[in-house]
């Protein structure tokens with residue numbers, strides 16, 4: 001409850017957060033269900049917020065794993081820096097810019113990318129850049145999991161990933177309800 005209130009306070013001061021509440025435990029569980037059998041040696045997350053998903057991933061990662069999170073909001077960055085885990089690397093910046101560099105550094109070498117950034121407030125070119133860079137950084141059979149209130153990214157995901165390898169779920173138990181789209185390379 002306290003964490004939801006802290007999230008709300010931060011969200012009220014930044015419209016780019018695109019939500020008033022952190023992901024519910026039901027969304028977290030639904031995202032985790034998509035990870036069964038997935039290697040988690042190198043994971044990237046766009047828009048970790050206060051780290052509600054980040055912490056769950058870290059619990060499931062091997063000791064020599066690496067998790068890179070990209071966040072724009074300074075208050076969330078402060079919260080994230082309190083997570084004491086040597087496997088976690090925090091980048092201050094946008095997914096659009098960071099994904100270009102990550103693509104060059106980790107070409108086809110990332111097991112999983114997660115994103116909950118509000119794609120609806122990004123322009124079409126930025127959306128395309130992020131999906132394209134993400135596709136390139138993923139290893140064969142790596143996954144891109146997008147969770148957000150709108151299925152706006154679905155058509156773009158279908159341009160890069162095989163439609164048979166995309167699965168969409170809708171979780172009502174979140175404010176507001178959330179689409180969870182999982183695309184496997």
Ligand SMILES: C[S@@+](CC[C@H](N)C(=O)[O-])C[C@H]1O[C@@H](n2cnc3c(N)ncnc32)[C@H](O)[C@@H]1O
Pocket residue numbers: 016017018019021022023046047048049050051052053070071072073076093094095096116117118
């Ligand atoms: C809807 S919140 C989700 C937070 C958290 N992942 C969760 O599930 O509760 C979206 C997050 O993305 C961040 N964000 C928004 N635009 C971004 C961008 N272009 N690049 C990186 N992070 C962004 C916001 O600051 C916010 O922390």
